[in-house]
Amino acid sequence: MKQIIAPSILSADFANLQRDTEMINTSEADWFHVDVMDGVFVPNISFGFPVLKAVKKYAKKPLDVHLMIVNPEKYIQEFAKEGADIITVHYEACTHLHRVVQIIKDAGCKASVALNPHTSVSLLKDILVDLDMVLIMSVNPGFGGQQFIPQSLNKIVELRKLANETNPNLLIEVDGGVSISNIESLIKAGANAFVAGNAIFGASSPTEMIASMKNIDINSTQI
Ligand SMILES: O=C(CO)[C@H](O)[C@H](O)COP(=O)(O)O
Numbered sequence: 001m002k003q004i005i006a007p008s009i010l011s012a013d014f015a016n017l018q019r020d021t022e023m024i025n026t027s028e029a030d031w032f033h034v035d036v037m038d039g040v041f042v043p044n045i046s047f048g049f050p051v052l053k054a055v056k057k058y059a060k061k062p063l064d065v066h067l068m069i070v071n072p073e074k075y076i077q078e079f080a081k082e083g084a085d086i087i088t089v090h091y092e093a094c095t096h097l098h099r100v101v102q103i104i105k106d107a108g109c110k111a112s113v114a115l116n117p118h119t120s121v122s123l124l125k126d127i128l129v130d131l132d133m134v135l136i137m138s139v140n141p142g143f144g145g146q147q148f149i150p151q152s153l154n155k156i157v158e159l160r161k162l163a164n165e166t167n168p169n170l171l172i173e174v175d176g177g178v179s180i181s182n183i184e185s186l187i188k189a190g191a192n193a194f195v196a197g198n199a200i201f202g203a204s205s206p207t208e209m210i211a212s213m214k215n216i217d218i219n220s221t222q223i
């Protein structure tokens with residue numbers, strides 16, 4: 001299976017959101033990545049339900065909703081109602097993570113958990129079997145356009161090993177500083193879903209950049 005590419009609409013032009021949504025629709029991208037920030041869990045505020053609703057109106061691909069908010073359990077049903085297909089909550093924001101994962105599933109969505117750069121993948125050992133995806137944050141959450149933290153590579157390798165024991169179909173998504181120059185090493189480490197904001201929307205041709213990321217073939221690369 002080819003890697004999943006999820007452009008982050010955080011880097012889209014909000015004055016031209018319909019245009020950028022259509023660009024993703026007609027590109028080789030797989031999902032829309034939707035970053036919700038509350039100004040409490042992270043030091044930034046992005047957007048909430050009205051923007052999700054607006055994207056959903058035109059999006060022809062699944063919405064991958066990344067909740068960087070405290071008490072996410074309060075809002076999961078509404079995010080599902082407004083069109084989320086995959087919901088990611090942060091490990092660091094959930095005291096009762098198992099319960100939150102069940103709430104996501106009961107709402108009819110795929111369940112995913114994100115780990116901040118300082119959070120060890122070993123902490124997910126007892127819940128991995130219940131998850132559809134783990135999101136490895138490769139920057140500190142809160143802003144687009146930051147530099148990839150190299151230690152994230154080891155976390156992907158470690159997580160893939162752990163998943164092979166209990167949940168071999170687990171998707172591993174990487175978010176933050178992903179670009180055409182590091183995506184190959186991330187695939188080799190064991191990740192299979194990639195969020196990119198700046199790398200796509202900052203490119204001279206976003207659709208060509210999406211196609212390049214989608215079609216990297218790690219087997220044909222000479223070492
Ligand atoms: O969750 C996020 C930030 O917290 C974004 O998804 C992420 O930063 C994408 O932007 P970029 O590819 O420009 O780093």
Ligand SMILES: [Fe+2]
Pocket residue numbers: 008033034035066175195
């Ligand atoms: Fe994100």
